[in-house]
Amino acid sequence: MLKIDQLVSGYGTVQILNGANMKVDNQSIVALLGGNGTGKSTILKATSGLIRAWKGSIEFDGEQIHNLPPHEIVGRGLVQVTQGKDVFPAMSVTENLRLGGFILKTKKQLNDNLEKVFNYFPRLNERKDQLAATLSGGELQMLCIGRGLMSNPKMIMLDEPSAALAPQIVLDIFKNINRIRKDGLTVLIVEQNVRMALLLADYGYVIKDGVINVEGDSKKLMYDESVKESYLGGTKVNVQ
Amino acid sequence: MFNKLRIGKRGENIIFSVFVLIYIAWCVSSPDMNIESLKSVLTIGLSVGIIYGLVALGISLIYTGLDVVNFSHGEFFMIGAFAGLTMFNVLGDQEWIFNVFPDAYGWIIYVVCLFTAFVSMGLFGVFIERVFLRPLTKKGGGYTVAGMGIIICGFGLSVVLINVAYLIWNPVAKPFPAELGLPMEIGGLFLPITYIWMIVVGLGVAAGLWFFLNKTKMGLGIRAVAFSKDVSNLVGINVPLYISIIFGIACAIAGIGGTLVGPTYQVVVFMGYIILMKAFAAAVVGGFGNLPGAIVGGFTVGIFETASSFYISGSHKDLYAFLLMIVVLMIKPTGFFGTQVKMKA
Numbered sequence: 001m002l003k004i005d006q007l008v009s010g011y012g013t014v015q016i017l018n019g020a021n022m023k024v025d026n027q028s029i030v031a032l033l034g035g036n037g038t039g040k041s042t043i044l045k046a047t048s049g050l051i052r053a054w055k056g057s058i059e060f061d062g063e064q065i066h067n068l069p070p071h072e073i074v075g076r077g078l079v080q081v082t083q084g085k086d087v088f089p090a091m092s093v094t095e096n097l098r099l100g101g102f103i104l105k106t107k108k109q110l111n112d113n114l115e116k117v118f119n120y121f122p123r124l125n126e127r128k129d130q131l132a133a134t135l136s137g138g139e140l141q142m143l144c145i146g147r148g149l150m151s152n153p154k155m156i157m158l159d160e161p162s163a164a165l166a167p168q169i170v171l172d173i174f175k176n177i178n179r180i181r182k183d184g185l186t187v188l189i190v191e192q193n194v195r196m197a198l199l200l201a202d203y204g205y206v207i208k209d210g211v212i213n214v215e216g217d218s219k220k221l222m223y224d225e226s227v228k229e230s231y232l233g234g235t236k237v238n239v240q
Numbered sequence: 241m242f243n244k245l246r247i248g249k250r251g252e253n254i255i256f257s258v259f260v261l262i263y264i265a266w267c268v269s270s271p272d273m274n275i276e277s278l279k280s281v282l283t284i285g286l287s288v289g290i291i292y293g294l295v296a297l298g299i300s301l302i303y304t305g306l307d308v309v310n311f312s313h314g315e316f317f318m319i320g321a322f323a324g325l326t327m328f329n330v331l332g333d334q335e336w337i338f339n340v341f342p343d344a345y346g347w348i349i350y351v352v353c354l355f356t357a358f359v360s361m362g363l364f365g366v367f368i369e370r371v372f373l374r375p376l377t378k379k380g381g382g383y384t385v386a387g388m389g390i391i392i393c394g395f396g397l398s399v400v401l402i403n404v405a406y407l408i409w410n411p412v413a414k415p416f417p418a419e420l421g422l423p424m425e426i427g428g429l430f431l432p433i434t435y436i437w438m439i440v441v442g443l444g445v446a447a448g449l450w451f452f453l454n455k456t457k458m459g460l461g462i463r464a465v466a467f468s469k470d471v472s473n474l475v476g477i478n479v480p481l482y483i484s485i486i487f488g489i490a491c492a493i494a495g496i497g498g499t500l501v502g503p504t505y506q507v508v509v510f511m512g513y514i515i516l517m518k519a520f521a522a523a524v525v526g527g528f529g530n531l532p533g534a535i536v537g538g539f540t541v542g543i544f545e546t547a548s549s550f551y552i553s554g555s556h557k558d559l560y561a562f563l564l565m566i567v568v569l570m571i572k573p574t575g576f577f578g579t580q581v582k583m584k585a
Contacts, residue, residue: 026309047471048473048474050473050474070473070474070476070479071473071476071477071478071479074474074475074476079474079476081470081476082474084470086470086471087466087471088463088464088468088471089467090467091463091464095460098460099459099460099461099464099472099475100475102457102460102461102464102475102476102477103476147475151475151476181433198249207535222267
């Protein structure tokens with residue numbers, strides 16, 4: 001589905017990514033892990049076109065996308081879901097969702113997708129006329145994911161969906177992400193909550209200093225001592 | 241428009257109300273004060289105010305959308321007036337319209353001029369944005385980063401546009417002899433009917449803009465781009481295109497404003513400068529970047545200015561708008577509607 005090959009990129013003159021390679025298969029959940037400042041978000045930004053790839057290539061659905069402007073990448077079905085704080089606070093929940101479906105052509109598609117999102121997140125339906133600024137942190141994250149789903153994407157990329165949320169809400173959101181995958185979407189998830197991400201994902205990448213350092217099956221990564229100690233905070237990951 | 245949550249400070253409002261009461265008392269104590277003069281002051285004040293409001297609307301729209309203050313906006317107002325006047329001269333006498341609608345002839349011609357100003361200034365605005373402002377953002381970061389360069393460029397653009405207009409239309413003030421019917425009597429004064437027409441069309445344009453921004457898909461996109469370029473990109477909005485649209489709409493509204501004042505005053509190359517300054521005062525009074533605030537600020541400045549020159553002293557007419565701006569900035573720096581949105585938690 002998504003293939004990132006020798007990607008080099010950064011901000012201004014500062015190079016962050018030094019040739020990262022990644023592959024995301026169709027209808028899978030892939031976790032991208034790593035500490036602060038290792039280039040996780042930079043990969044997402046380069047993939048969704050917010051920053052240019054300096055070198056290397058990004059291929060989505062058999063098509064080179066690293067030279068396209070962001071709105072055309074969205075049009076091809078690759079959507080980045082931002083962190084919960086990146087909503088439009090002075091707009092209502094419904095308006096935020098309608099913005100997510102901005103590229104849709106007909107009103108019917110828009111209403112169908114609204115129904116679909118409210119089906120995933122009934123809380124949003126209860127609050128659909130409220131201003132987004134009045135939502136709680138968990139609801140904001142739901143709103144962001146819902147907004148990403150509005151445009152009928154083939155693949156969504158989630159930027160730290162669990163950041164600053166209560167464990168119960170994180171669980172709820174991760175359940176929904178799993179449901180989204182079951183409905184046929186591909187998911188790339190960037191996380192700092194390593195345990196949750198690896199439990200959910202099929203495959204994992206650990207990034208360090210702008211290159212993919214370790215990769216493998218998520219169950220294997222979870223027990224990999226070197227990964228644990230080097231990149232995942234050095235503590236033992238408890239599973240059940 | 242973008243900021244709906246209001247954080248008011250009661251102290252500010254009380255002090256401001258005291259100022260307003262003192263001002264009203266001053267006006268009432270004037271020997272010229274009576275119902276008749278009040279009527280004409282309100283008519284003139286509102287009609288002048290809506291023009292300030294329309295230009296302020298454009299300044300606020302560009303400020304929210306592009307994060308820069310456009311100091312050449314008065315020139316779009318002036319060129320808009322010339323565009324309307326040129327169309328008026330090109331049309332000349334259209335006998336067939338006169339034969340079909342003998343009563344509404346002048347109005348039809350005038351509406352065509354307004355429409356011409358609207359469309360031509362919209363396209364001209366897009367042209368200016370694409371050719372002169374967009375290249376300044378090439379180093380990356382968009383308008384937000386290139387801010388100061390764009391503001392200086394706006395000053396330069398203002399000088400250039402005035403001089404281009406000078407070459408084309410020469411500096412003589414030109415009448416705009418639209419045939420809009422006889423003057424009417426309001427409060428003992430005979431005022432041109434265009435005063436009422438200005439208020440009606442101006443409010444119509446403002447209402448149309450409100451409808452466009454709040455009820456259409458493109459308007460939704462414009463509000464999104466105004467709030468955040470990055471998030472707008474991620475939901476699939478073509479941000480560079482929308483920035484051009486925002487600039488074009490702001491200039492088109494200024495153009496309508498220019499053609500609206502044409503028949504009442506005269507069309508002259510230097511009319512943009514003072515309007516820009518007054519519109520600036522209006523935008524600050526209403527709350528910078530707030531669109532309903534721009535219109536309310538325009539009305540406030542217009543009425544304050546007219547009332548002051550009527551009841552206090554007519555020899556310092558241009559002073560009052562800025563006096564009001566200074567008082568508002570001292571007491572209530574956010575303006576009437578200027579607010580912040582706070583995220584919960």
